[in-house]
Amino acid sequence: MSQFLLPTLGGALIALSSIIMMAMLGRITGISGIVGGLLPPAPARGADAAVRVAFIVGLLAGPLLLAVIAGNNGIGAPIVELPMMIAGGFLVGVGTALSAGCTSGHGICGLSRLSPRSFAAVMTFMATGIVTVFVVRHLL
């Protein structure tokens, strides 16, 4: 039971954040979009850039706040070798930029809007994520 309590609480906090962003700023809370929007060739400027940077600063501070509350920042160590980290990061960047969303934008916000594009995206990345782990852990 308790192993599901923290994920449920975490999901509720992520939902609260997404609802605040929509209610106050009218924006979808997609992390790949918030981060990617700061990159060339057409980086966000002025107030838009400031909002994105502020959200990212908050994102970084989240685990630090947890450390203050619970004595543990909740960050687990990487469990794969460096080449896999670099390849994984690159593919996450390419994929989320191409599909215009990740686990938050398509996953939380898109599914909540009943968006057919986001349903397709989530089914696809869940499937390839599961297949990738299967191949790496059980076939290679």
Next chain:
Amino acid sequence: MARIITALVAGLIFGLGLAVAGMTNPAKVLGFLDFAGDWDPSLAFVMGAGVIITFIGYRLVLAQPRPVLAEKFQIPTRKDIDWNLIGGSAIFGIGWGLAGYCPGPAVSSLVSGATPVVLLVVSMLVGMLVVRVIKARG
């Protein structure tokens, strides 16, 4: 200024949520994706709770005429399912399954200062940059 503070607070709650949920622990993420191994279903509750609560919250919020601090709601309007969406999502899933980091947890995990995480995030930014440049050239 109010918009910046709002984004800061929302980011803080989001980052706290990721860390509480276990999304910033790649061992847990890969355990969730490992259906053929010792499957850990707990992270399904992150998505479950997140979607149900956001679904209700969005219904209430989008019934309002406009956001509190902005002119209008910026909601994606596209309905078509194209190859960029499916191919991109497929590539994202492969990357997620290789290292166990999606974009939010990758950024939040930077505060640990671990070099492999820094390199993963730099690689992610390079990947995003490459696609943005190619898309801009049409």
